[in-house]
Amino acid sequence: MRSLLLPTLAAVLLAGCVSLDPHYETPAAPTPEAWPQGAAYEAPVADANTALPAWRDFYADAKLRQVIELALDQNRDLRIAALNIERARAAHRIQRSELLPSVDGSVSGTSQELPISMGGTGETTRQYSATVGVTAFELDFFGRVRSLNRAALQTYLATEDARDSAQISLISEVASLYFVYAGDTELLRLAQETLDAQRQSFDLTNRRFEAGAASMLDVRRAQTTVETARADVARYTTLVAQDENALAFLVGGAVPEELKPTSIDAVTFGTETLPPGLPSEVLLARPDIRAAEHNLRASNANIGAARAAFFPSVSIAGSSGEIDSTFENLFNGAGDIWSFTPRVTIPLFDAGARRGQLGVANADRDIAVARYEQSIQVAFREVSDALAEYGTIDEQVDARQSLAEAATDTYRMSEARYRQGIDNYLSLLDAQRELYTAQQALVGARVQRATNFVTLYKALGGGI
Template sequence: MSRLPALMALVGVLTASAAQAAPKSDGPLPIPAQFPSGPAYGAPGVEQTPTYAYRDVLADPRLAALIEQGLVHNQDIAQAVANVQAAQAQFRIARSALFPELDASAGWTHSGGDRALGISSSAKGDSFNAQGVVSSYELDLFGRLRDLTAAARASYLGTQAAARSARLSVVSSIATGWLAYAADTSLLKLAHDTETAAKDSVQLTKKRVDGGVAPLGDLRKAEITLRQAQSDIASQTNAQAADLNALRLLVGDNIDPANLPLSLTDANLHLATIPTGLSSDILLRRPDVMQAEDALEAAKGNAAAARAALFPKITLTGLLGTASSALASLFTGGTFAWAGGATLSYPIFKAGAAKATARQAEAQQDASLAAYRKAVQSAFSDVANVLARRGTIADQLEASTAARDAAADNFRLSTQRYQGGIDTYLDVLTAQQTLYTSEKTLIATVLADGSNRVSLYRALGGDRLDGAATPRNGG
C-alpha cells in the first residue's frame, strides 16, 4: 500500500509538468472593438446587429424559390454535408478510445481417436470455450486520449462551420447571379431600344440625304450608333445566356422561367438592407471565422496530445474465460478462469523524434493561431469595405440617375435643334451616345446597390437558419 502514494505523487509531478508546457492564452482579438466611422460609412441603424434569415434580406419570392432549390440540389452543399458526416464519425472513433474495448469469442472442438494414426481413443470428445478479452486499454493519466478526442471534436465543428460557409456562399451566389441576370436583361432591353431609335434616325437622315438637305456624313454617323447597339445586343444576349447557365449550376437543377426577374428594377424591389450595429463582435459568428477558430482548437488538442506522449503510458489487458467438455456445464462453477495485467511504457531513446513531434504540433498551433487572427482581420476588412460601399452607394445612385435624366433631356433638345437647322448632326450623335452611356452607368450603379445588399448579408454571416444561434455540441 505504501507504493500507491509514491505513484500518485509521480503522476502529480508529471501532470504539473505537462500543464507547464501548455501554451499561453490567445489574447484579445486583433481588431478594433467597433467598425469604422466617417463620411464613407454613414450612421449605424442599431446598437447591435441582429440575427436574420436570408428571407429577411432576399425577400423576393422568386429568388427565395431558387435559393430553396439550391439548398437541396447544389453539389457544394452536398459535399460539405458529407464532410460533416465523415468528421462526426471520426470524432466518435477518437472518443471510443476513452473506453475499454471488449471482444468476445466462443468455440467448439470435436476430436476422435484412430489407432492407425497413433491417437488414443481417450482423446475422443467435444470441448467448448467462451471468453471475453480487454486488450490494451490505456489509462489516460496525462490526457493524451482526451486531447485527441477534443481535437477530433474541434475538427468536426470546423466541418460544420465549413458547411455553414458553403451554404452562405451558395445563397449569396444565387442572389448575385440572379441580379446579374436581371442587369443583363435590362442592358439587353436598352440595346434593343437604342437600336430602334437608331433605326428611326438612320431612316430620317437617309431621307434628308436623299432630299439634299443633309450631307452623307450625317447618315454614316447615324449608322455608327445603330451598329454599336446591334453589337451590344449580341453581346448582352450572350451574357444573359451565360448568367442563366451559371444560375443553373448554382441551383443544381432546372430553373422555372417564372422565377427569373424581368429587369434590374424589378429584381431590386424586394431586397432589404440589414440594420448594422457598431460592435465588431458580430464577426465571431461568421462561419469562416468559426472554422478558423475550430482549426485552432484542433491544433491545441493535437499539441497537447503530442506533449502528453512524452510521458509514460499505462495499458491494461484482461481475460475472462470458461472451458468445458460439455456445453451444458460451460458456465457452471469450476470452469471459469481469468487473467489480467498492466504495462508501463516510456520512450527512452527515439533520436529526438518524440520531442520534435511535440515541437511540430506546437508550431502548427502557432500557425493556426496566426490563421485565426488573419481570418478575423480579413473579416473586419471585408465588413468595413461593404459598409463603406453601403454608405456611399445612395449618393452615387442619385448622381447617376440625375446624369441619365440630364442626358435624356440633352438628347431631346439636340434633336429638336438639329431638326430646326441650329445644331449639326454631330451634336445629336454625341448627345445620343452620352445618353446610352449614362443609361449603362445607371444600370451598373443599381446593380452595385443590389449586390452590396447581398454582400452585406454574406459579410455579416449571421443567418439564423445557418445554425449560428444554436449550441455547437459534439453530436
C-alpha cells in the same frame, strides 16, 4: 467474469484524470474595436443588442428567395459540405470510443485425436470454451486519448462551421448573380431599344440625304450608331446566356422561367435594412472565424497528446469465461477460466521522434493562431470595404438617375432641333450617345447598390 470486469471498470474511472493540454486563451482580435470613420462611411451608433436578420427576412424579393431555396436544396458544393460534417462526426465517434474498453465475447470448440505412437490416447477429445475479454485497453492516466478526443471534437465543430460558411457564400453568390442577371437583362433590352431607335434615325437621315438635306457624312455617322447598338445587343445576349448558365450551376439545375428576373427594377430591392449599429465584435460570430478558432483549439489539444507521449503508457488485456469437454456443461460454472495481462510501456529511446512530434504540434498551434488572427483581419477589411461603398452608393444612384433624366431631355431637344433643321446630325449623335451611356451607367449603379448590400450582409456573417 465479474472478477475481471469490475477492476477494469474501476481502472477506466481512474484513468484520464490528468490533462497536459496547454492553458487555452482566445487570442485578442488584431483589429480596431470600431469600424472605420470618414467621408465614405455613415456614422452608426454602436449597439451590442442589434442582430442580423435571417436571410429569408433580408431578401424581400419572392422570386429570389425561391431561387435561393433551390440552391440550398440542390447545390453540390453545399451537399459535399454537409457530407463532410457526417464524416467528421463519424471520425469523432471513432476517437471517442477509445475512452472506453472494447469488450468482445467468443464461443469456440476444438476436437482432436492423437495416436498412441505420438503420446496420445488414440481417442477423440473435445473442448469447448466461452469467454468475454478486453484487448489492450489503454488506461489514459496522462490524458493522451482524451486530448485526441478533444481535438477530434473541435475538428468536427470546425466542419459544422465550414458548412455554415459555405451556405452563407452560396446564398450571397446566388443573390449577387441574380442581380447581375437582372441588370444584364435590362441592358439587353436597353440595347435592343437603342438599336431600334438608331435604325429609325438612320432611315430618317438616309431619306434626308436622298432629299439633299443631309450629307453622306451624316449617313455614315448614323450607320456607326446602328452598328454599335447591334454589337451591344449581341454582347448582352451572350452575357444573359452566361448568367443563366452560372445561375443554373449554383442552383444545381435550370432555373424555372417564372423565377427569372426581367430587369433590375423588377427585382424587389426592399430588403430588410441592416441594423445601424452593429459593433465590430459581430465578426467573431462569422462561421469562418468560429471554424478557425475550433481548429486552434484542436491544435492546442494535439499538444497535450504529444506531451503525454513522453510518459509511460499503461494498457490491460484479459478475459474471463468457462471451459468444459462437453458443450452442454459449458455454462454450469464447473470450469472457470480467466487471465489478466497488464502492460506498461516506458519510452526509452526513439531518436527524437517524440520531441519532433511535439515540435510539430507546437508549430501547428502557432500556425492556427496566425490563421485565426488573419481570418479576423480579412473579415474586418471585407466589412470596411463594403461599408465604404454602402455609405456612398445611394448618392451615386441618385446622381446617375439625374444624369439619365438630363440626357433624356437633351436627346429630345436635339432630335427636335435636328428635324427642324436647326442643328446638324453631329449634335443629335452626341445626345444619343450621352443618353445611351447614362442609361447604361444607371443600370450598372443599381446593380452595384444591390450587390453591395448583399456583400455587406455576407461580410457581417449573415445568411444562416
